[in-house]
Amino acid sequence: MDQLQVVLDNIGSFVWGPFFLIPLLLGTGLYLTIRLGFLQFHKLFPALNLGIIRRRDSDSEGDISQFQALTTALAATVGTGNIVGVATAIGIGGPGALFWMWVTGLLGMASKYSEAYLGVRFRTTDEAGDKSGGPQYYLQKAIRGPVGKILALSFAVFAFLASFGIGNMTQGNSIAANVEGSWNVAPWVTGIILTVMTLLVLVGGIKSIGKVTAGFVPVMIVFYVAASLYILIANIVDIPAAFALIFTDAFTGTAAVGGFTGSILIIAIQYGVARGMFSNESGLGSAAIAAAAAQTSHPVRQGLVSMTQTFIDTLIVVTCTGLVIITTGAWNVIDEATGEQISAALMTGEAFSHGLPGEWGHWIVTVGLIMFAFSTILGWSYYGERNVERLFGQRLVMPYRVVFSIVVFIGCTVPLSIVWSFSDIMNGLMALPNLIGLLILSGLIARETKHYLKHDPKLVASTSEIEAFMVDRPGWADWKSGNVVGSSRAHTGRAPVQSARNAD
Numbered sequence: 001m002d003q004l005q006v007v008l009d010n011i012g013s014f015v016w017g018p019f020f021l022i023p024l025l026l027g028t029g030l031y032l033t034i035r036l037g038f039l040q041f042h043k044l045f046p047a048l049n050l051g052i053i054r055r056r057d058s059d060s061e062g063d064i065s066q067f068q069a070l071t072t073a074l075a076a077t078v079g080t081g082n083i084v085g086v087a088t089a090i091g092i093g094g095p096g097a098l099f100w101m102w103v104t105g106l107l108g109m110a111s112k113y114s115e116a117y118l119g120v121r122f123r124t125t126d127e128a129g130d131k132s133g134g135p136q137y138y139l140q141k142a143i144r145g146p147v148g149k150i151l152a153l154s155f156a157v158f159a160f161l162a163s164f165g166i167g168n169m170t171q172g173n174s175i176a177a178n179v180e181g182s183w184n185v186a187p188w189v190t191g192i193i194l195t196v197m198t199l200l201v202l203v204g205g206i207k208s209i210g211k212v213t214a215g216f217v218p219v220m221i222v223f224y225v226a227a228s229l230y231i232l233i234a235n236i237v238d239i240p241a242a243f244a245l246i247f248t249d250a251f252t253g254t255a256a257v258g259g260f261t262g263s264i265l266i267i268a269i270q271y272g273v274a275r276g277m278f279s280n281e282s283g284l285g286s287a288a289i290a291a292a293a294a295q296t297s298h299p300v301r302q303g304l305v306s307m308t309q310t311f312i313d314t315l316i317v318v319t320c321t322g323l324v325i326i327t328t329g330a331w332n333v334i335d336e337a338t339g340e341q342i343s344a345a346l347m348t349g350e351a352f353s354h355g356l357p358g359e360w361g362h363w364i365v366t367v368g369l370i371m372f373a374f375s376t377i378l379g380w381s382y383y384g385e386r387n388v389e390r391l392f393g394q395r396l397v398m399p400y401r402v403v404f405s406i407v408v409f410i411g412c413t414v415p416l417s418i419v420w421s422f423s424d425i426m427n428g429l430m431a432l433p434n435l436i437g438l439l440i441l442s443g444l445i446a447r448e449t450k451h452y453l454k455h456d457p458k459l460v461a462s463t464s465e466i467e468a469f470m471v472d473r474p475g476w477a478d479w480k481s482g483n484v485v486g487s488s489r490a491h492t493g494r495a496p497v498q499s500a501r502n503a504d
Helices: 002-015 021-035 044-054 066-077 084-093 096-121 135-142 146-183 187-202 205-234 236-252 265-280 287-291 299-327 344-355 360-392 394-413 417-440 442-455 463-470 476-481 487-492 497-503
Strands: none
Touching: 002 417, 021 096, 021 265, 021 417, 021 442, 044 066, 044 299, 066 205, 066 287, 066 299, 066 360, 084 096, 084 265, 084 299, 084 344, 096 135, 096 236, 096 265, 096 287, 096 299, 096 417, 096 442, 135 146, 135 287, 135 360, 135 417, 135 487, 146 187, 146 360, 146 394, 146 417, 187 205, 187 360, 187 394, 205 236, 205 299, 205 344, 205 360, 236 265, 236 299, 265 299, 265 417, 287 299, 287 360, 299 344, 299 442, 344 360, 360 394, 360 487, 417 442, 442 463
16 A cells, blocks of 8 residues: 555656646646637626626526536535645745746636636537536537547546545545544544435535535635635735745745745745646636536636636635735744644644634634535536546436445545545546647637627627527537437437437
8 A cells, every 4th residue: 555655646746747737737728818818807807797796697508507507616626725735835835836826826717718618618418408518528529530539538537536536535534534623523423424415415416516505605715715804904914025925935935944845946836836726626627517507698608607716716715825824924833743844734724723813713724624625525526427427328327426425424434645646646637638628629719709709798698699699600509409408428429419410
């Protein structure tokens, strides 16, 4: 087992290293940002208005509202990465790592838009009448020939495996460990409760998940951000110095007294980008799966709504965590027992305990981590089941939900160091085919985005108005054909392709 751990760690270091996934991730985000005309900056507020204020497109196809699709994606991404992941990046890469998390988030908004656009544009409908979309479909439908099929199947396999790791066992383990440390509750008790709660939500499918996350996620984020803002207001005089440290350290690196040794620029970039993607999942392709279920009148509209998820996750929640850690000095606290910097697992708790009166800081972090991790379990369960549907068909979706819920119990009760390492690798391998696909399809994304926004720059067009300027557009009829029940079977070869076309 020790040898396996070493092998997995070495593979993970390469996958997430400075010569493989990180330059591909940043390069893809930058390339898409330029091709889309810096879309994430000038369309952010209309997108926030559509997704959070108006919340839905009336008279449109889909399983859940645009707001529910957004909260489902947020549920999967706002997790332990926003608490422990930020601390890990700062603890190893220095305060400058937060700057590179911001860069990853800003560039990642273009990647998130693009994959969500494609997820909706090439979505299909399974035998149960549920929408199916994501890289496991659009990579094959949009990229003709064996290349597209290989990319799509690779993503589906890696996403299926990752759902049991980073989206299940690791989250359950984090909850059980924190509940045991805070309230002395045995992990098996936590495991049973989480398993039952998970199964109760998952039996209802995406509509049940959407309803739960729509009510749960906003409260969860507001709760955590409010506590963070209280600490930042109390330490407001230290905020300018914190920003100065972040920007300076981002390009010079630093070495904390008693902490990490000789952190240099490459380490700050590596951990900032890696933990940034771990937190917001931009470029990973996962959020496109949730986007595909949205009730939307055009793929561009849902792509823009999904883009705001990265903004909320990284530019708001991650920033709050990072600034609290830096302004309270928790990033440079020494563990008296070891004489070294405190671990990332304790760093955020130390920051909140220092910044809030009494035991409030400890409870905020514990409750926040429970809420974040459980929401991640729900979000990733949906990602996993859509890839099960892609690989094996609708008949195995319900068995997957049951098995997924049972595995939560396993995650709560067994050591998971190998699972963490395996999950990091699967996440990276998920991103690889998706990023390649985004680069190949960037021309299509840019062209169709430009056409739509030329006619509806404020995202206020009605369904009939959209139909009027899209009716003769190449691909419009194909998009609507994805609403034909059974079209996912047609696409994957489990039924004749002609059946879906005839139905249209």
